[in-house]
Structures are given as structure tokens and as C-alpha cells.
Amino acid sequence: MGTVMHTRLLAAVFLLFAAACADDGQAEGEPPAGTAAPSATDASAPDGRDAVKAFVGARIFDGTGAPLIEDGVVVVRGGVISEVGMAGDVSPPPDAEVIELDGRFLLPGFINAHGHVNPGGDRSDIGEQLEIYAHYGVTTVLSLGDEAEAPREERWSPDLGRARLFVSGPSLSPSAPAEAESEVERVIEMGADWVKMHVNAGGGRDTYPAVIAAARERMMPVAIHIEELEDARGVLEAGVSLLGHSVRDLPVDDHLIEEMLARDVCLVPTLTRELSTFVYAERPDFFDDPFFLERSAPDHLDEFLTPQRQAQAESESAQYWRDQLPLALDNMVRLHEAGVGIAMGTDSGPPGRFQGYFEHVEMEMMVDGGMSPEAVLVSSTGEAARCIGLEGILGTVEPGVWGDFVVLDADPREDILNTREIHSVWTAGNQVR
16 A cells, blocks of 8 residues: 555544544544654544534635535534535534625635744744744645654644644655664654655765655655656655655656656645745845735844845855746646646745745746646645645545635635735634634
8 A cells, every 4th residue: 555545544534533532522542643644632622623613605616626616605513524515505504603705715725735844944933833824824734854843732623723734854864775764763753744855966866765665664655855857757666755846957758757647646846945045136025015024024034135145045056946947847837737746835934935925926936837826726725635645634625624724805716816815714614814
């Protein structure tokens, strides 16, 4: 059984477990840790379990690519969607709190399939980082390459009030293949959901087969940072679960496409990662964007405008990423058009890669690169959930899926910038913005 399929099954088992806890108020155990499906403790607040909410008068984009549901109703019970449909087919339960949306657009909360949540970015508090992500409608984050210290107990709580967090632990870099098993065991003991490593000219090329093999033996999904076509081919053959970043050195070829389709492996483009390497050569326009200044901007933006930072943004390395960005965009679109899964991800979290705001910039760049707004919305919701092993659990507006929503005042299918017209954000049916 493949690692991603394994995590989907574990996630489904957990959802049944959580539903049972919502019914009887008791937890008799926990699903296993060390998977993309989180372990969780019994949710402690009975009010959250019993809460019923009905979102009415919505135009529902369900995250699957299906046609919009006009005048829709979504019922959330205990944090999980129980009914979805048109107003004539679904009625609010008598005990429901009714939220009138008056024709606004309701869609799944955005999923960042490659972010970073850790004490080393622009903010030291992990809880605040998760609140900032949620403020911008990013309700789930897969943090790839950080210490595996996550508030695991709240992930499936019906009282969740910020973004859900999944972690990989630190990016592995064994010095020899013989060290791979102990390195994988180390992150499993830390409570990681994924295994992560870098493979590029700087290292990892002689050890990634052993790392992937050790992870697969332990039913752990593996995400690998790649930059070049040859490395992408190699990690695919070895059994990688997710390609982090774009292929930037050469156009993707039919062989890579065929292998990605055959193995059902997705790519996370992280276009804003490239942007962050060179954008601070001058004062970015977004430093004056009120949407950025709401929560994403740190207190001291001048730190990004120093001569040292500007010199770094004009360096040979930064120029390389600027020059390769068009190819990364072309490769993303070619993979998408061939049917390969594309999951929205940003690499946000390190200094200058601003959590919450950069996810909206990423979606804009994906559209500018050639994907349609609707395709980008799917890549940021249902497809992202599928790519990280949480299909049917997160990322769509369907019965049995957790009630994480973004409500917008304007249609994002017409203009992707309308994702910034946020009316409200909800996690497990709880309003967080």
C-alpha cells in the first residue's frame, strides 16, 4: 500500500473516531502518530461537539471543480459538514444557528501544501503564525522542514480557532545511506507527519534512495525539495510522495509527466519562494497593500530595505532564481495541462516570505503563469488536500469533511484577486475572522 493512500485511510479512520467522540463524549484511544493523518486527543469542549450551524444563501464552490451551487446551504455539526445542497433540497435543522451569507461565495479554506511554521521566521510564536494564516483564509498548513513541535491535540478539535498544522520535522541530511534509517526514526519519534529532505547540487543525491526506502518501510510519506529535472526523475523512481518546488533547470519532459501520473505524485510550485529571493532589491509595492498590512506584515518592514538586504536581492543567486521563474511557470502549466496534480504551496514562513499574504500572491502568480482562476482554486483546496493525503477529510465542501471555509464578497473565478475580498473565515465551523 502506498504511503499517501495509507494516510488517507488513517485520516478516514480518525474522522469516524472523532464523530464517535462527538456522539458519546468519550475517547477510547488515539490513531497512530507519524502519519499525515494526525493523532489527536479527545476534544475537551462538549459545546463544540454539539454545535450545529447552517450557512444559508451561499454560492458554493466546493473545491472539486464541480459547478457552483447557487443559493446553497451547508450544515456543520460538531465541526464536520453533515449536509450540502441547494436551499430547496437542504433545510437548516431546527437546532441550528443560521448564518446568512446573502449570495456571497463560500469555498473551502485554502491549504498551503508547503509552508513553514516555526520560531525562526518573522514571528516567534507558533500560535500567532497559525492565527495569521487563518486570518487570510489559509486553514491548513503542511510545514516542511521544521522542528516537529505542533499543537497536535487541537487539530481535529470541534473548537479549533486557527489553522490546522501538519509537520515534517527537520529536513533530513544523513551523511551516508547507512544513516537513513536512524534519521527517519528520529523524526518519527519527534511526532512528524511527513519525512522531508533536500536533493540538489548541495547534497542528498547519494542518500535519498535510502531515506525514501526507510520512510516507505514505516509507512511515512516523503516530500523532497528538488530544483532540477534529473533529481525529479530520480526521486520519483525511488518512491517520493510529493515534489516540493518546481523544476527550474530544464523543461519537463514526457517521461517525467508519465511517471508523475503513473505514481500519482503532485508538484508544489512555490513560486513566491523565487519571488522572495529578488523582490527586496527595491521597496515592494505590496508593502503599501492594506491587505498585507492587516496581519501578515511584521512590525519592522524597514529591516527588508537595508543595503545588505538589497545587495542580497541583487546577487548572482537571486538573479538565477529571477531568470528561472518563467521556466518554473511554464513547467507548472505543462504538468497541470497533462493532468498532474498541482498543489498550492508557498514556502512561506522564513523571513520575508510572509505567512497568509504570500498564499494570495502565489495564487495570483499561478494565474499569471497560465492556469485558470478556477483551476488555481481547486489546486488551493481539494487538490491540495488530495496531494497531501487528506482527501475527503479537508479541502472540499462535502458531507463528512471538516467545516473549514472562506467566505468572499466577490467571485474568485472571475478574478483571482477576489480571494482577498474576505468576508469571514471559519475552521471547524468556528468563525476566526
